[in-house]
Amino acid sequence: MYAFEKCTSLKEIPDGLFRENTTISTWTGIFRDCTGLRKVGSNVFNCAGSTTFGSVFYGCTALETVGENLLVSAGKLTGITSMFRDCSSLKGIPVDIFDECTVLKSVTNAFSGCTSLSGESPYTIVNGIKYHLYDRTTENNPASGLTALTSTAGCFKGCTQLSDYAQIPDAWKQ
DSSP states (O other): OOTTTTOTTOOEEOTTTBTTOOOOOEEESTTTTOTTOOEEOSSOEEOTTOOEEESSSTTOTTOOEEOTTOEESOTTOOBOTTTTTTOTTOOOOOTTTTTTOTTOOBOTTTTTTOTTOOBOOOEEEETTEEEEGGGOOTTTHHHHOOOOOOBOTTTTTTOTTBTTGGGSOGGGGO
């Protein structure tokens, strides 16, 4: 589905762009290498029928901001492999970006190369307890109800400016 791949003049994705698209199961490389893209709006993707987000913003080197509720109705989403990989200008993301992604299993290279990413890494609050992506483990599953992540290699590789970088397991950073 590489619909807008390498559209270097694309600067911004408006709010709700794919809000009505409920049947797409796999979003792959749709904005890959859009090197002029700076901003992604809110409520962009309706994920009601989606299971995979692969390389959606991979190589969007000018991307700085991502709006709230990017992934709407994401309860079936199992993989976000290389979603923001090499978005070297990305400064921050909403910490609750994956709240609805309760069955997520793969985050391989999701933020790899996001060297400007700062603030706290994404987390979900369940019953008053904060669960970062790296806390989505088999041990925490009974309390959190969140599926344990099994493919995590390189998820936060190079994201040294994150405030919780020291707490992220090494396997997630390699």
